[in-house]
Amino acid sequence: MTGRSGTAVVVEVDSGRLLASHRLEVAARTLASPGSTLKPFTLAALLEGGKITLETTLVCSRPLRIAGQSLDCTHVQTVEPVDPVAALAYSCNYFFAQKGRLLDARDLAEALRRAGLASPSGLADGEAAGSVRIPANEEEKQLEALGHSGVETTPLALLMAYRQLALQRKQPGQGALAPVFAGLEAATEYGTGQLAQPEGLRVAGKTGTARARNGHWTHAWFVGYAPADQPEVAVVVFLERGRGGSDAAPLAREIFAAWLAHRSGR
Numbered sequence: 001m002t003g004r005s006g007t008a009v010v011v012e013v014d015s016g017r018l019l020a021s022h023r024l025e026v027a028a029r030t031l032a033s034p035g036s037t038l039k040p041f042t043l044a045a046l047l048e049g050g051k052i053t054l055e056t057t058l059v060c061s062r063p064l065r066i067a068g069q070s071l072d073c074t075h076v077q078t079v080e081p082v083d084p085v086a087a088l089a090y091s092c093n094y095f096f097a098q099k100g101r102l103l104d105a106r107d108l109a110e111a112l113r114r115a116g117l118a119s120p121s122g123l124a125d126g127e128a129a130g131s132v133r134i135p136a137n138e139e140e141k142q143l144e145a146l147g148h149s150g151v152e153t154t155p156l157a158l159l160m161a162y163r164q165l166a167l168q169r170k171q172p173g174q175g176a177l178a179p180v181f182a183g184l185e186a187a188t189e190y191g192t193g194q195l196a197q198p199e200g201l202r203v204a205g206k207t208g209t210a211r212a213r214n215g216h217w218t219h220a221w222f223v224g225y226a227p228a229d230q231p232e233v234a235v236v237v238f239l240e241r242g243r244g245g246s247d248a249a250p251l252a253r254e255i256f257a258a259w260l261a262h263r264s265g266r
Helices: 024-029 035-048 084-090 093-100 105-114 138-146 155-169 175-189 244-263
Strands: 006-012 018-022 204-211 218-226 233-239
Touching (some): 006 024, 006 155, 024 155, 035 084, 035 105, 035 138, 035 204, 035 244, 084 175, 093 138, 155 204, 155 233, 175 204, 204 244, 233 244
Antiparallel strands (some): 218 233
């Protein structure tokens, strides 16, 4: 993190105990849009609400414009339809914008609140409280489903939301959420989060790139947990300037690698 503005935090999944942090006060008090790190929770709302299934597919048209914003997909181009797992792995804006329209605005907002995105984590004093708005129209709902509008969260709150996902991943029989976990694992295997996975450790997680409030630059996120199938630690990296896949993910890889070395006694 030398020379970078931001924060990184590691917690133990089972207990929620703080294991390591860099600038914990920044993680506790910074409010920002989560960008695509929110997509697992949108996908969970769609699956649990019966709006889509694992077999649901959609051909990505790539160009995407919502409320004057250009949100074109940047993932590898494919003529094959994407399913929920691939959509999360590739962070397909088109899939989440189109399928997000199936959700009721109040149901979407409530699902994001239940995930803990607006709740203090309890890991630090003086935590800021995040917010989740109920979208007022179709375009606001699409932007909220993408993590680009309507939601502000702290790095600590987002970390603890992923910790809850990690706890659910450890349970036998994940039911409707199985595509969420598969998508997070695919993201680091072949999707946007590949640079977060160190040698010898399977990581599950999601990158995010979100406009800063001033609109002049973007914040970079990575949030995830490891080992992917039996999570022991969860990590958040937030950079005040940068992009999730190219800037935040490599820092997360270094953190996961250091944890793996410690765990192995090296």
